[in-house]
Amino acid sequence: MFWEKEFETLRRKDLEKLQVDRLKKTINQAMESPFYKELYAAKGITAERISDVKDIRELPFTTKQDLRNHFPYGFLTQPKKEIIRLHSSSGTTGNPTVIFHNRHDIASWANLMARSLFCAGIRDTDVFQNICGYGLFTGGLGFQYGIERLGCLSIPAGAGNSLRQIKLMRDYGTTAIHAIPSYLGRLYEVFQAEGLDPRKDTDLRIFVIGAEPHTEEQRRRIEEMFGVKAYNSFGLSEMNGPGVAFECTEQAGLHIWEDAYLIEILDPETLEPVPDGEFGELVMTTLDRQAMPLIRYRTRDLTRIIPEPCACGRTHARIDRIAGRSDDMFIIKGCNVFPMQVEGVLLRIPEVGSDYRITLEEINGADEMIVEVEVKKDWFNGDIARLEKLTRVITSQIRDEVLAKPIVRLVEPGAIPKGKGKAVRVIDKRKQIATQIQTT
């Protein structure tokens, strides 16, 4: 079952042909903007140079800083009259990043959202409660237009007020929800405080979760609490917002819509492509946006292509859940490592408590990754053999994940100092200055 079978199941060869056609159109369109016009003229770039998707590698990158430097209209290809909406980052000082959409862009986005929701098993018979801020944040209107395009009964609930959210769910028989994962734990607590069990007292069946990094374990916990299937949604405001990549019912990676986006996975250091299956930075080119196309936009999001074809029949590539930001990446023993990878391993080990810390330092002339791991309260009973066994398990699992062997040190609960706000996960003593990497 597909929303648009002809696009979603296109043979790779035909999909690439479509991408080449659209990329050429996009380059021509982009050259209507001051930024690309000047940049491409200076480098002698024209659409004629493209005859294969790989030819995109000859084009320069676009960065968030470019967007800021050419704020607000440097990337706009059309007169303001043609534009029907903007979404912009918040803040009251400095240049925000802004994306402009014409009528075609809004319709195309709504269609991609509808395709995404359909792909996760949502149908026009569903009652879809969008628990998400509206306004300039793209999650509100992005989902709203997609839900209506698909034909669900939409409940534009907005964010917050859990009691009211629960009342809406029960009043109108909500079956599907979009929310950020960290909210769902709180929502569940309110269900419990009200003496309600979402598994029995609601019709919920599908959650769409995104906009926040989360692990497979968090997903499974949400599924169990609410008795639903939870699907990953990926998007970023520069690429519209939600509707970029979405999990199908296989729950094995997110299909990224390759008729609308040309993707590359590059080594963030060398900016060369990594082989399929390896982690790198996602670089994206819009293929169906008119008002403000972006070419080779460096998302800074880290992911990998899942190489095998998906059982669902969709031919569009799958990406893995976002493993962090390329700015967070560190290199140890020649391996690119992202803190989220280490965190993912630790979360799967039941004996592990709530905190960990990675320290990178030179020991006896070699760079080492020291991973301090808090064990659960009362787990350590004085049995040294037990301690050593767990240390070995964690060491080997991290090595399997990141390919570099860590030095694992188990510590008592609370032994890792808590900072204010977000936890500092990585301390890099090799560079003499502490690189503070923050994860949620």
Place this chain on the structure above:
Amino acid sequence: MFWEKEFETLRRKDLEKLQVDRLKKTINQAMESPFYKELYAAKGITAERISDVKDIRELPFTTKQDLRNHFPYGFLTQPKKEIIRLHSSSGTTGNPTVIFHNRHDIASWANLMARSLFCAGIRDTDVFQNICGYGLFTGGLGFQYGIERLGCLSIPAGAGNSLRQIKLMRDYGTTAIHAIPSYLGRLYEVFQAEGLDPRKDTDLRIFVIGAEPHTEEQRRRIEEMFGVKAYNSFGLSEMNGPGVAFECTEQAGLHIWEDAYLIEILDPETLEPVPDGEFGELVMTTLDRQAMPLIRYRTRDLTRIIPEPCACGRTHARIDRIAGRSDDMFIIKGCNVFPMQVEGVLLRIPEVGSDYRITLEEINGADEMIVEVEVKKDWFNGDIARLEKLTRVITSQIRDEVLAKPIVRLVEPGAIPKGKGKAVRVIDKRKQIATQIQTT
């Protein structure tokens, strides 16, 4: 200049013919809902009985209580599968009121909103900042869809954060704004605090204000502060939300879209029609809503038809700004009086201060309306003749407005006791129990 000339300038005769056709369709559609099916069957009502718009008077009224009693699906004419959005009143206890829309209804609403904005002089070249809560509140999505339908560049700013609102206006050259009138005073203060003058430091030219009762004087003040034209918007959630009636550039009453709504102005006591030009309760019937038509819905809003044809060429009736709620109305000396009428008179008199109070009581066997009016600080200088003159002016102006002669008593500033929260404007001693009427 019209958005849809063929509808907006329809000759009255043809407009009424269209209304009759649509009313019959609406009755048939309504009878697909449990509520109207039962009600009309019991009363033997069918669409065949309608051959003139006046025949609507044979149909029973629908009230908010009906909506609550048959919550949530009693008024729904179609399976949930056909519905793509609901808007519902907030609150976590009791039955809210909910309105369901199918795809046609959402498109029709967006079109009425676009027509409304166009009517107030807004064009696809405008940059429209919607300063208004999104989500279940109808102002957010209602305006959003209309702005995009018209083709403006929409900025879905949401409510609050004045500094950010101002930055958005200046970053993107906002020319038009939708906001509630009470917010605009605060917004102006923030402009001032930032050392900015909206007349010089922005491109603002048109404001759309609604959702809150306000006076002509408040409108003029807003226009002066910001150097804009401000237009009244009227809507209520049961009739979609915004887009029901809107001022044209004549600023002389709000065109109510009679191809989408059949309106009646009734005496709230007798429920008989009042003559054109006289105030009464607005009763509305949807003519272009499929999922949830409402027939003879008692809005409780008080207004009047402005009888003369409008200079703009639109043939759809104009209503006056809302003069209050029918629940607020009192009868004195045989006249229907609404506190907003008295307030409107007082606001036009420069010597009058910030507070007033109306007391209804029997004096020497006759019911009297006593209006206590605070004068401005330091206005009374001991000159009795000046006092008497102002009293006479206020008395005659109130009598001209409400047709009943009041007893006016001028008092010192602060003499009228302030309650917590909203001011108590009317005390009815005739009934022995104080009727507390709250106005903003």
